Amino acid sequence: MKQSLYFFILVMIIGCQIAEPPKNPVISFNQKWKFITGDRDVYKSPEFDDSEWMDIEMDKIWEQQGYDPYDGYAWFRTRIVIPSYLKDNSFLQDSLRIFLGKINNFDQSFLNGFIIGVNGKNMPADAVLDTNFIHAPTNYWDLERRYTLSADDPRILWDRENVFAIRVYDEGGQGGMYTGNQELSMTSVMEYLKFDNNNQPFDFEGQNLSKSFSIKNNSKSLTLNGYFTIEARGKLDEGELYHLNENLTLSPGESKSYHLVIRQLEQSAKITYGFDFEDANQSIILEEESPYMLTPIPGQEPQINGPGIYGARPGNPFLYAIPASGLRPMTYQVEGLPKGLKLNKNNGIITGSIKKTGIYDVILKVENDLGKDQKSFQIVIGDKIALTPPLGWNSWNCWGLSVDTEKAIASAKMFKQKGLADHGWSYINLDDGWEIPKDQEPKRDPSGKILTNEKFPDMKALGDSIHVLGLKFGIYSSPGPYTCGGYTASYQHELQDAQSFADWGVDYLKYDWCSYEQIANDHSLSELKKPYFLMRDCLDKVNRDIVYSLCQYGMGEVWTWGEEVGGNLWRTTGDITDTWESLSSIGFGQVGNAPYAGPGHWNDPDMLIVGWVGWGPNLHPTRLTPDEQYTHISLWSLLSAPMLIGCDLERLDAFTLNLLTNDEVLAVHQDILGKQAIPVIKTETMQVWVKELAGGNKAVGIFNLGDQTEKFNLLAEQIGINGTANIHDLWRQRDVGSFGSAKTFLVPSHGVVLIKVIP
Ligand code: GLA
Numbered sequence: 001m002k003q004s005l006y007f008f009i010l011v012m013i014i015g016c017q018i019a020e021p022p023k024n025p026v027i028s029f030n031q032k033w034k035f036i037t038g039d040r041d042v043y044k045s046p047e048f049d050d051s052e053w054m055d056i057e058m059d060k061i062w063e064q065q066g067y068d069p070y071d072g073y074a075w076f077r078t079r080i081v082i083p084s085y086l087k088d089n090s091f092l093q094d095s096l097r098i099f100l101g102k103i104n105n106f107d108q109s110f111l112n113g114f115i116i117g118v119n120g121k122n123m124p125a126d127a128v129l130d131t132n133f134i135h136a137p138t139n140y141w142d143l144e145r146r147y148t149l150s151a152d153d154p155r156i157l158w159d160r161e162n163v164f165a166i167r168v169y170d171e172g173g174q175g176g177m178y179t180g181n182q183e184l185s186m187t188s189v190m191e192y193l194k195f196d197n198n199n200q201p202f203d204f205e206g207q208n209l210s211k212s213f214s215i216k217n218n219s220k221s222l223t224l225n226g227y228f229t230i231e232a233r234g235k236l237d238e239g240e241l242y243h244l245n246e247n248l249t250l251s252p253g254e255s256k257s258y259h260l261v262i263r264q265l266e267q268s269a270k271i272t273y274g275f276d277f278e279d280a281n282q283s284i285i286l287e288e289e290s291p292y293m294l295t296p297i298p299g300q301e302p303q304i305n306g307p308g309i310y311g312a313r314p315g316n317p318f319l320y321a322i323p324a325s326g327l328r329p330m331t332y333q334v335e336g337l338p339k340g341l342k343l344n345k346n347n348g349i350i351t352g353s354i355k356k357t358g359i360y361d362v363i364l365k366v367e368n369d370l371g372k373d374q375k376s377f378q379i380v381i382g383d384k385i386a387l388t389p390p391l392g393w394n395s396w397n398c399w400g401l402s403v404d405t406e407k408a409i410a411s412a413k414m415f416k417q418k419g420l421a422d423h424g425w426s427y428i429n430l431d432d433g434w435e436i437p438k439d440q441e442p443k444r445d446p447s448g449k450i451l452t453n454e455k456f457p458d459m460k461a462l463g464d465s466i467h468v469l470g471l472k473f474g475i476y477s478s479p480g481p482y483t484c485g486g487y488t489a490s491y492q493h494e495l496q497d498a499q500s501f502a503d504w505g506v507d508y509l510k511y512d513w514c515s516y517e518q519i520a521n522d523h524s525l526s527e528l529k530k531p532y533f534l535m536r537d538c539l540d541k542v543n544r545d546i547v548y549s550l551c552q553y554g555m556g557e558v559w560t561w562g563e564e565v566g567g568n569l570w571r572t573t574g575d576i577t578d579t580w581e582s583l584s585s586i587g588f589g590q591v592g593n594a595p596y597a598g599p600g601h602w603n604d605p606d607m608l609i610v611g612w613v614g615w616g617p618n619l620h621p622t623r624l625t626p627d628e629q630y631t632h633i634s635l636w637s638l639l640s641a642p643m644l645i646g647c648d649l650e651r652l653d654a655f656t657l658n659l660l661t662n663d664e665v666l667a668v669h670q671d672i673l674g675k676q677a678i679p680v681i682k683t684e685t686m687q688v689w690v691k692e693l694a695g696g697n698k699a700v701g702i703f704n705l706g707d708q709t710e711k712f713n714l715l716a717e718q719i720g721i722n723g724t725a726n727i728h729d730l731w732r733q734r735d736v737g738s739f740g741s742a743k744t745f746l747v748p749s750h751g752v753v754l755i756k757v758i759p
Helices: 131-135 138-142 396-402 405-417 459-467 494-504 514-518 525-540 580-587 626-638 654-660 663-669
Strands: 003-005 026-028 033-037 054-056 072-081 095-104 106-111 114-118 144-150 161-170 183-186 193-196 202-205 208-217 224-234 240-250 255-263 269-277 283-289 309-312 318-321 331-335 341-343 349-352 358-368 371-381 391-394 427-429 472-477 508-512 547-551 569-571 602-604 643-645 678-682 686-692 698-704 710-715 725-729 734-739 742-747 752-758
Touching: 095 106, 095 138, 095 161, 106 131, 106 144, 114 144, 138 396, 193 269, 193 283, 202 654, 208 224, 208 240, 208 269, 224 255, 240 255, 240 269, 255 269, 331 341, 391 472, 405 427, 405 459, 427 508, 459 472, 459 494, 472 494, 494 525, 508 525, 525 547, 580 626, 626 643, 626 654, 626 663, 626 686, 626 698, 626 752, 663 752, 686 710, 698 710, 698 742, 734 742, 742 752
Parallel strands: 309 371, 391 427, 391 643, 427 472, 472 508, 508 547, 547 569, 569 602
Antiparallel strands: 003 202, 026 183, 033 054, 033 072, 072 161, 095 144, 095 183, 106 114, 106 161, 193 208, 202 208, 208 255, 224 240, 224 269, 269 283, 318 349, 331 358, 341 349, 358 371, 678 686, 686 698, 698 752, 710 742, 725 734, 725 752
8 A cells, every 4th residue: 555645844944154244144124114004006106105104013913903803905114225235245146035924815015116026926027917916815824925036126226225015905804914024135045955855745665654855956057066964863762764965966957866765653753854055154954754653553343433422403304324444345233213214224324304302322233244343322302413523524724715516526435435434524514615706796596596606516416415425515604795705605695595505405504704894883792693693593494404613713702602692613713724833822722712612512723734735726735743733633632623624635645544533532522521621731831631521531632832852740630630540542542551640751842642541
């Protein structure tokens, strides 16, 4: 089996040795910026007097600086002398690099009145300018703006004052230039050397892990000389796994490939690639961490997975597919199946409808050539659904607005083919991008019924093809006139849309505030609740169990009233992205909202960022390291947070599949008590989170947020254990001893040890 993964942390360390005069200088210009909302052409002009504009800090969104909520156009301006020593003291002296940080969402950037770049792309001075730049993919807010001008470009005024004017358009939510660290420097020799390790994934080959890696000179004229090294060491034990060093000369355009083979361990290998440039006094170091699989490969004997409980409303269509792993064919049986339900013995799909409320205790049974398994299961017919947090897939973090019917169907098929459905993953959710765009007519038929765009010719058929696999179908809309992506939404058509969703067989609705911002009078609690109450009423009228997912980024502490408006889950934060900063600030920020989570109502810190993600047509492997991904799944499981995979399932690799199909970890996520973990220890680098499980056990996550491996001594009493308790490693699925009064755990940086403690 040839499977692969890659992921990497990219750490470019630019070794700049400061001598006299400074070599390769960098000038910071993130101070003294001026700001105004609105949009006038004259703002780009160097002569314009901006002295009346307000001062703005460059490392905060404008909402945090008195402009909440402001969406639309705004301008940033600053003046700076660009000294010629920048050029004179650089090695190459050929081009000026202008780094503007990240911009939420879109930009047209001007230097001395001339355009230099649009949304991260360099522009010639005579480029035609229009407002099209505001129709770029929504994930551009996460894109670094680096613009480059040739040193002799007349747009640069060397040794004189230069005026930068940045026209920003915020299409919704947070806005502005927000990362700080604006810098000017000359292009360096390092920019011509490209290390390509990212799209050459690791292959798991028996006991080994291998990958191809290439290094290329992208310059058309320069020969690059230097010293190249590769070193791989165990991340925990630092044992050497691989070493190479050599003198390397690359002529213009030349590349060289390497093949790295290392032993597979129960830890990442830290791989360091380094190139020291001869003469240039500069070096590039790139580090990455290799994947390692912890979930034992499941046997072929039958095993029933998934939750121990499932809720449905009386009289509504019922659909539950028994998740079971093991050799096929498999036959299914349910002892005590209530009246109104029917089981397909060959695929384990239960359908029908139950009229009478009540708790029905049944026994699920499966059998294949190698054996049998059975599991007690409760069907609860009442007014509650989503009794355990949803597990599924959503199109947004991979396809963004480029989602189409084929991609949704492919995801559903992959859930079956790759076996994710056997471990309880069941929702296939369309996010934004299925409706008619803002600038297209008609958006609705003459009766007001919502229309779909050409990529979704038949929603009912799409729903059917998902259901036939035993999976559930989810959709997305907004209470405002338009969605965040600028597509038609449900404002003033709420009941009609709820009816359409029900007609199409929708089982899950994500309802995203977005353009309701223009409708709401303010952010008072009653205004925040109003559109969610309204859609709740409509969903109640359509006789279908539709999981109701509130998305309004946590405004008004939504966790305190999400259940009151009938939500089954609610986003507690802004959008996640595939970086450690985003993951850790969102994940470890889920403090204080635990009391509001429980069966039928969950805090949602946003969707998963493992596998190939991208928020648009072009995907990349997640930028999280394997340890960060273990942290992600462990933390979300402890938090009882809904888990919606956001990657291209057709490109699911061995590591990601292994990560997502650990039944013991998923059992913590699906625990029927439905508690959300709380942090019991927080030091500068370490955090311990505890989740109470049904039956008196505890799931405990020992997280290392620091940059070094930690030996962490956990006292039993710190996690509420008096006396002895057995310890079971959930990822490795094995017992690892017991607590006396304390136990020491070795925790990789940005990683986790996830245990079950059995008193
Ligand atoms: C908002 C939401 C995202 C996604 C997009 C769609 O940003 O927070 O999760 O649904 O809208 O446009």
